[in-house]
Amino acid sequence: MATVTFNIWRGDHEGGKLEPYNTEISEGMVVLDAVHQIQAEHANDLAVRWNCKAGKCGSCSAEINGRPKLMCMTRMSDMPTDKPVKVEPMKAFPLIKDLVTDVSWNYRVKQKIKKFKPRPPDHEDGTWRMFQADIDRVQEFRKCIECFLCQDVCHVLREHQLHDTFIGPRQMVFNAALEMHPLDTEDRLKNLKEEGGIGFCNITKCCTTVCPESITITDNAIIPLKERVADRFYDPLKKLFRL
Numbered sequence: 001m002a003t004v005t006f007n008i009w010r011g012d013h014e015g016g017k018l019e020p021y022n023t024e025i026s027e028g029m030v031v032l033d034a035v036h037q038i039q040a041e042h043a044n045d046l047a048v049r050w051n052c053k054a055g056k057c058g059s060c061s062a063e064i065n066g067r068p069k070l071m072c073m074t075r076m077s078d079m080p081t082d083k084p085v086k087v088e089p090m091k092a093f094p095l096i097k098d099l100v101t102d103v104s105w106n107y108r109v110k111q112k113i114k115k116f117k118p119r120p121p122d123h124e125d126g127t128w129r130m131f132q133a134d135i136d137r138v139q140e141f142r143k144c145i146e147c148f149l150c151q152d153v154c155h156v157l158r159e160h161q162l163h164d165t166f167i168g169p170r171q172m173v174f175n176a177a178l179e180m181h182p183l184d185t186e187d188r189l190k191n192l193k194e195e196g197g198i199g200f201c202n203i204t205k206c207c208t209t210v211c212p213e214s215i216t217i218t219d220n221a222i223i224p225l226k227e228r229v230a231d232r233f234y235d236p237l238k239k240l241f242r243l
């Protein structure tokens with residue numbers, strides 16, 4: 001057991017500040033346990049969103065010592081506890097209260113992405129045949145838990161707040177899951193270039209480094225989508241052919 005100080009951001013969209021709280025940390029605790037303990041001991045009105053406590057619902061996203069992380073998957077044993085542990089809400093989204101942000105923009109953007117449109121079945125019995133390698137390629141993207149940590153860390157949304165022009169890495173992963181699906185026949189490239197703002201991604205790869213599901217967001221989703229957009233809209237030979 002050791003007493004650890006936590007500086008937790010308290011406030012709402014009108015303003016707030018970091019408040020210090022001391023709590024006892026025991027073996028096996030994660031940051032979310034400590035936040036719950038502080039809530040019980042010192043701050044009953046501390047707002048924090050969580051659900052599964054198993055890294056699977058994507059609800060407990062926050063910034064721990066300045067880094068976007070899931071509170072339920074951040075072990076206290078991995079944190080330096082000789083100085084205060086800072087816990088803040090995600091910065092890329094509007095604040096509701098304390099550690100809770102309004103992430104609904106992500107769902108509104110997702111709704112506008114063209115839906116899965118499979119080709120007709122390959123066989124009379126209504127089934128398709130696919131290569132395992134093609135299935136494996138998109139499987140990675142389906143691991144996304146919609147924690148939006150990648151959206152939070154991306155400078156296009158975080159610093160430049162270009163939510164109206166760039167859909168962010170999470171939605172690039174969703175587009176990639178559909179675009180690269182072996183049965184899909186829909187065409188999302190124009191939307192990716194225009195409404196999606198794929199050109200705003202300058203491949204910093206920060207999104208990939210924070211993903212709790214270890215999805216290779218930049219190399220496996222964004223770069224191949226960028227290549228498809230470039231092939232369609234910027235290939236001089238194809239342009240000539242279209243003329």
Ligand code: SF4
Nearest residue numbers: 144145147148150211
């Ligand atoms: Fe979270 Fe990774 Fe999905 Fe982004 S891609 S929302 S970081 S799980």
Ligand code: F3S
Nearest residue numbers: 154201202204205207
């Ligand atoms: Fe942003 Fe990831 Fe691109 S952090 S700039 S979407 S590589």
Ligand code: FES
Nearest residue numbers: 052053058060072
């Ligand atoms: Fe579900 Fe942390 S509580 S991911």
